[in-house]
Amino acid sequence: NFMLTQPHSVSESPGKTVTISCTRSSGSIASNYVQWYQQRPGSAPTTVIYEDNQRPSGVPDRFSGSIDSSSNSASLTISGLKTEDEADYYCQSYDSSMGYVFGTGTKVTVL
Amino acid sequence: QVQLQESGPGLVKPSETLSLTCTVSGYSISSGYYWGWIRQPPGKGLEWIGSIYHSGSTYYNPSLKSRVTISVDTSKNQFSLKLSSVTAADTAVYYCARNIAANWFDPWGQGTLVTVSS
Numbered sequence: 001n002f003m004l005t006q007p008h009s010v011s012e013s014p015g016k017t018v019t020i021s022c023t024r025s026s027g028s029i030a031s032n033y034v035q036w037y038q039q040r041p042g043s044a045p046t047t048v049i050y051e052d053n054q055r056p057s058g059v060p061d062r063f064s065g066s067i068d069s070s071s072n073s074a075s076l077t078i079s080g081l082k083t084e085d086e087a088d089y090y091c092q093s094y095d096s097s098m099g100y101v102f103g104t105g106t107k108v109t110v111l
Numbered sequence: 112q113v114q115l116q117e118s119g120p121g122l123v124k125p126s127e128t129l130s131l132t133c134t135v136s137g138y139s140i141s142s143g144y145y146w147g148w149i150r151q152p153p154g155k156g157l158e159w160i161g162s163i164y165h166s167g168s169t170y171y172n173p174s175l176k177s178r179v180t181i182s183v184d185t186s187k188n189q190f191s192l193k194l195s196s197v198t199a200a201d202t203a204v205y206y207c208a209r210n211i212a213a214n215w216f217d218p219w220g221q222g223t224l225v226t227v228s229s
Contacts, residue, residue: 032214033214033215035214035215035216037157037216043221044206044219044220044221044222045157045206045216045219046217046218046219047215047216047217050211050214050215050217051212051214051215056217090156090157092157092215092216094213094214097173098172098173099159099161099162099170099171099172099173100147100149100159100162100172100216101159102149102156102157102158102159103156104156105156105157
């Protein structure tokens with residue numbers, strides 16, 4: 001079994017860059033793809049990154065994803081931060097024994 | 112454009128069975144993909160419940176497996192969730208979503224709040 005742990009919250013000013021980490025507790029982060037979802041208050045999640053670093057059509061290139069095997073973590077980076085980016089963000093991966101696992105979630109505040 | 116819509120009772124009594132249906136439009140379930148259910152307790156994170164293929168093949172979250180049944184009705188382009196023996200801990204917003212490439216969920220329905228209370 002494994003967990004995906006994210007920082008509870010991050011905050012930054014408009015125009016700046018934030019990076020959210022997603023650390024896998026056991027097993028390799030590279031063993032299954034990582035996705036990232038954005039959830040604005042009162043709304044359903046939407047995908048901002050899939051398969052580690054792919055952006056769905058319509059998602060601006062300010063959003064990027066990466067994997068770091070040395071820290072066994074995935075990261076979501078949002079550059080040129082906008083007020084509309086203020087939301088909760090969840091990472092998600094898969095394991096053959098557990099199924100789909102979501103991260104603990106990170107609240108992004110744009111100051 | 113694929114759209115999903117959850118429907119079902121918003122209030123369920125403890126020990127009873129929660130039943131929800133997801134209606135898919137803009138895509139035929141019979142054409143492929145897995146279809147999943149995810150829930151989110153108020154103020155908390157996301158939890159995957161289970162997924163089903165159009166053929167009826169299912170897989171469930173091990174922590175909920177004993178209480179969950181997911182079924183599909185391709186003639187109505189719907190899939191359904193049943194969660195038995197509910198408690199207050201099952202109070203959550205329940206989402207249905209398309210499950211792509213056994214990796215990710217997109218799009219999601221708008222979600223429906225189910226409260227377990229007597």
